[in-house]
Amino acid sequence: MRFMIKGHKWEIVTTAEDFYLPKAVCGYTDFNNRKLFILNNLHKFLYLQTLLHELIHAIGFEYNIPLLYGKKCNEKLVDKTALVIASFIFASLVSFSDDFALLLKFIKVMFKKYLFVEDTFVIFTYTSIIHSIIKKGAVYYDKRNTSNNKQSE
Ligand SMILES: [Zn+2]
Numbered sequence: 613m614r615f616m617i618k619g620h621k622w623e624i625v626t627t628a629e630d631f632y633l634p635k636a637v638c639g640y641t642d643f644n645n646r647k648l649f650i651l652n653n654l655h656k657f658l659y660l661q662t663l664l665h666e667l668i669h670a671i672g673f674e675y676n677i678p679l680l681y682g683k684k685c686n687e688k689l690v691d692k693t694a695l696v697i698a699s700f701i702f703a704s705l706v707s708f709s710d711d712f713a714l715l716l717k718f719i720k721v722m723f724k725k726y727l728f729v730e731d732t733f734v735i736f737t738y739t740s741i742i743h744s745i746i747k748k749g750a751v752y753y754d755k756r757n758t759s760n761n762k763q764s765e
């Protein structure tokens with residue numbers, strides 16, 4: 613799936629392979645090629661959290677917020693922020709499953725509050741992605757040891 617941030621094309625690559633990913637992570641942001649790699653065998657919640665984590669890096673990169681990407685990145689902040697947003701969404705999955713407009717408003721509030729992002733296009737694209745995850749209905753079995761804190765990079 614492709615989406616735009618500040619006029620730049622990004623791509624989400626869901627991969628079964630660990631090949632593209634550093635060891636023991638569920639996701640990875642390739643800033644040079646503007647790609648987010650996410651493992652596809654993750655539990656729906658972990659998939660969502662990982663996707664949000666990598667998206668925050670991508671937003672940090674495009675908006676030049678050093679706290680959110682690169683060498684000065686605060687990984688803990690990025691991961692906890694992704695966790696908080698994913699938790700809010702996941703706790704309310706049923707209410708949003710057939711109401712795209714409501715989900716859109718919800719994501720808008722979440723992104724403004726936690727990411728200071730009000731980019732309508734990013735919010736719409738992201739709502740579409742999250743909606744498609746909800747619609748899938750499938751809960752992937754997480755084969756990885758999720759007690760490991762190093763979930764994403
Ligand atoms: Zn990270």
